[in-house]
Each structure stands twice: as C-alpha cells, then as structure tokens.
Amino acid sequence: MEDHRRFWLRRWHNIIDAEIGADSSFDFETAYDDPYGDFRMHFMTWDLSDEALQRCFEVLPFGQQMADRAIELRSLQRANAISLSEQAAVDLFQTGLDAYSRFSNNTELKERIRVKWVAADSLISATANTDRVAVLLEDVDWQIPLENARAESFLRETLYRLAHSYDVVDHIQWPLISNSQTVKPFRPFALLALAGRYFPLLDAEGPVLFVTTDKAGCGKSG
Numbered sequence: 192m193e194d195h196r197r198f199w200l201r202r203w204h205n206i207i208d209a210e211i212g213a214d215s216s217f218d219f220e221t222a223y224d225d226p227y228g229d230f231r232m233h234f235m236t237w238d239l240s241d242e243a244l245q246r247c248f249e250v251l252p253f254g255q256q257m258a259d260r261a262i263e264l265r266s267l268q269r270a271n272a273i274s275l276s277e278q279a280a281v282d283l284f285q286t287g288l289d290a291y292s293r294f295s296n297n298t299e300l301k302e303r304i305r306v307k308w309v310a311a312d313s314l315i316s317a318t319a320n321t322d323r324v325a326v327l328l329e330d331v332d333w334q335i336p337l338e339n340a341r342a343e344s345f346l347r348e349t350l351y352r353l354a355h356s357y358d359v360v361d362h363i364q365w366p367l368i369s370n371s372q373t374v375k376p377f378r379p380f381a382l383l384a385l386a387g388r389y390f391p392l393l394d395a396e397g398p399v400l401f402v403t404t405d406k407a408g409c410g411k412s413g
Contacts, residue, residue, distance in 0.1 A: 195341050197223055200232070203247050207235050210243045226348065233352045237265065247331065251342045253366035260363045261353065264381060268354055273386040277402060280389040284400050287324065287379035287391065294369075294376065297327045302397030311403040314390070318401060321392040324380065325361060339367040356384035 200223055208214075214231065222229040236247065241262050248258035265382075267273055275283065284304055292300045309317040335343070343364050350360040358380035365377055383389045390401040 196345055198252055199345055202250050203232055206247050210239050211235055211287050212222045236349050237353055252339050256366040257363050264359055265353060268385050273382055275386050280383060281400060284380040284385055284391045290374055290376035293374055294331050295327050299397050305399045307399055311405045314403055318392055319397050321394045324391060324393050333368050335368060341365050354384055360386045
C-alpha cells in the first residue's frame with residue numbers, strides 16, 4: 192500500500208498530466224524524494240481549472256474546504272479584486288488581531304496598530320526587525336491529527352506559490368488545523384497579502400501596518 196504522500200503526489204501529477212500534458216523530463220521518484228524541488232506541482236497546480244483543483248484536493252483530509260478557499264483566493268488574485276483604502280486595511284488588520292485573540296492571550300494582540308509608509312524598494316530593509324503576526328500562535332497546542340499534519344506538509348510549498356504569502360497558505364490550511372471553523376483568523380491577513388501593498392507585521396512595539404507607496408513583492412507577511 193502506498194504511503195499517504197506518494198498516493199497524494201501521484202494523484203496530483205496524474206491530474207496535471209491529464210489537464211496540461213505529460214512532461215517527458217519529469218521524474219516522479221525525484222519529485223517524491225525532494226518535495227521542495229517539485230516545481231511542476233508547485234507552479235502548474237495554479238494553471239489547473241477549478242474542477243481539476245477540486246479533484247486534486249478531494250483525496251486530502253478537509254480537501255473540499257481547502258479547495259474552496261484556494262479557488263476563491265486565486266479568483267480574487269486573478270481579478271486583481273482586492274483594492275483597499277488605508278483605513279480599510281487597518282480595520283482588516285484589527286479583525287485579524289481580534290480573531291487571533293480567540294486563541295492567544297498575548298498582550299501584543301491588544302496593542303494599537305501603527306501605520307508606517309515605506310517606498311516599495313525599501314520594504315525589505317524597513318521590515319528587517321519584524322515578524323509575521325502568526326508567530327504569536329506558535330505556542331498554541333492545536334493537537335493536529337497525524338494525517339492532517341501530513342497533508343499540511345504536503346501542500347505548504349505549493350500553496351505558497353499561489354500568492355507568495357504564508358498568510359494565504361495558513362488561511363487555506365486552517366481546516367486542517369482547528370475545529371473552530373466559525374472563526375477564520377488568517378483570512379484578513381490573506382486578503383491584505385492579495386492587496387499587494389499592505390504588510391501587517393509585528394515589531395518591538397507591537398502590531399504595525401507597513402504601506403508601500405507603490406505595489407511591491409511580498410515581505411514577511413507574505
């Protein structure tokens with residue numbers, strides 16, 4: 192009997208073959224041995240139709256819920272549909288902090304959000320001493336079932352390629368992590384990531400929203 196990852200991976204690439212076309216240079220065993228180097232899965236996944244994506248995800252635990260989230264965010268990204276004012280971005284950031292507070296008592300989640308404007312080409316240096324807000328949830332004992340943890344690891348790099356944002360990854364994978372599906376703590380951060388110019392982060396003083404003066408590639412929130 193195939194192990195979980197081999198079965199999932201074979202299914203994924205069979206769907207890519209059927210939808211996009213086989214690649215004679217692709218070696219399945221190499222992809223299996225080096226999941227971080229399986230760029231065919233990482234990138235071609237996002238060229239699949241919605242229906243094909245559903246079929247890829249359906250073999251995974253909570254596959255339907257994750258596929259729905261991935262398809263929604265891909266649609267928003269393709270349509271360039273996330274256009275936010277600064278105040279709307281701050282409000283979305285606050286919504287995310289409030290949602291995180293459902294799972295953590297960290298006092299940083301209660302601090303006032305500060306806003307800093309930076310030039311896009313200065314974003315990396317400006318955020319050098321910051322981190323994702325999600326680090327405040329690292330100490331939460333989610334008690335993730337083993338199969339869910341395997342699926343999370345299997346998907347993570349491919350999901351990252353959708354928008355180059357781990358906030359997007361975390362939102363899509365939330366059904367694997369928690370039974371609290373009425374709360375979507377990562378969704379506000381995923382939407383901010385798709386907007387392309389808002390970067391909700393933590394520095395030594397608490398939450399800070401970096402706003403680029405023109406659109407930039409993702410920083411640490413991505």
